[in-house]
Amino acid sequence: MLITEVTIYISAGLVMLFLGGEGLIRGSASLSLRIGISPLVVGLTVVAFGTSSPELLVSLKAAIMGNSTIALGNVIGSNIANIALILGIAALIRPLEVHANVIRREIPIMIVSTVLLIIFLSNGILGFFEGLIFVILLVAYTVINIILSFKENKEIEVEFEEGLKSKLNIPVSILLIVFGLALLFFGADLFLKGAVALAKIFKVSDAVIGLSVVAVGTSLPELFTSIVAALRKQSDISIGNVVGSNIFNILSILGISAMIVPIKSEEMSYLDFGVMLAAALILLPLSYTGFRISRWEGGLLIFGYVAYLLIIF
Template identity: 35%
Template sequence: MSYLLLLVGFGLLIIGANYFVEGSSKIAALLRISPMLIGLTIVAFGTSSPEATVSIIAAMNNNAGVALGNVVGSNVFNTTFVLGVTALVMVIKVQSETIKKEIPFTLLASIVLLVLISDISLQNTGTNLVTRGDGFILLAFFAIFLYYLLEVARNSRDKDAAEQDSASRPSWGKNLFFALAGLGAIIYGGHLVVQHSTVIALQWGMSEMLVGLTIVAVGTSLPELVTSVAAAVKGENEIAVGNIVGSNIFNILFILGISSVISPLSVEGLMATDVLILIALTVLLLVVARTGFKVGRLEGFVLAALYIGYMAFVIMRG
């Protein structure tokens, strides 16, 4: 029964995120927000809502391994497999501003996380712990990111949205209903995923961290994969890239920030290795993006292959 309910939970997460993103994106279009800003905010935060729900519920249930593993695993999945598969479908063009600002901010967020989980190495304390104080630090960085987004919104103009005939736009009520219904499905789906993935982990003899890095991370990141591929097919490169980069920033700074404020998160010793891998992959993404301001199919294949290798490493490590 746990396996069936886990699948139901994933289904609710994916379907809920789809409706939430659809409703929220159309509301953003009504507000005449630029495509990159939509990708970095509405779409990124919407597709990250499964991660948020799962990690926050896990923190409330004292499942720190799932909460941390979900975020780090999701970011690795986004940086490698989501971006790689999207590039295989369609070559992704990357804006210079993304290379100069958004990707480096993602790297900064990962480095901050590494520092915060390295209490034993840096402070010679008895345990690694993401405390409530650490959570407020992460949220402070997230506030800085939001301020940056407000500046982007202030300096950008979406002429296509401004010229769109208001008569052709769907109603606010319909989109608000889609967004709220999607959010409800996400919350309940997240509850099912956390509860039953933990049961399965115990049955398999797996650690909570391993489940978070693999099953839960992939499941909650499926909305990012579907959204980015669909955006690339439609030629919306800004939304595809903004979705991935924005999701990674949101995952670390907001989700882990809120989760650790709710309940301090104990950190398993192996987690630092995974965060180091995430940092290395983010640096690789920065290098790849700078080569011709695009991510080509060959580079996409390499990124996707790196994720498969990472999964094999994590599973063998146990």
């Protein structure tokens, strides 16, 4: 692929990702208010799962084609980028308020999922049985979140009373969500093609491509969605999107991929697993400081991500 083609793919992908993030945020925030589900839960489910669809597509393709290195590297790299890069940038734009439920429930679930992945891969392979466990846990997590959200319905109505006055109707909200997801999906695919072609020109290994270029490329929907959410003061969706995506990446993407083809971790290093776990763990103390992630903390996260990239390259 020529440099000109690469530039077109990347530029078109970025435009589609921004428009997709805008549509997804408008539609999902409005839908959540209309049916009585908190924006946090929408961020943890609809938005998180939707913006993780590029990771799912890439990892499934890679696993079926026998390249489990890219499949696993994609998830590990995406989970690191989601916290260190995406939340870092979103916090720089606007300090992020952290919902108490995220600290009490969602972040611990993300940490447990990460630890489980490391344990399952201690023998170097993620097989069908481990994949099945992940998928079962994902279904349970999603159902519990939705049930708990409806129980909090009264509090949600009071908290978002102002938003309820101006929300879009359900058909328009759903249309915006579908439109946003479609743009995110195709935009990420275009960007990914250009980015991988560019990486191949510089002869970068599959492990590094998976951990960096592919991971960042497939995490762009989360990036643009979180940026738009931060600009619109929807920090619940911004943080819920990232935490939910990380849980989804492990439980669903690796779960489904492992049930189809065993995932091997032979080219992954202890550093990669360690940084992924550290990124998940550091979110707890950062969130506890005033129940918000400040700009300087966002800068700290970005600094850590850049340092990690320099090491693996």
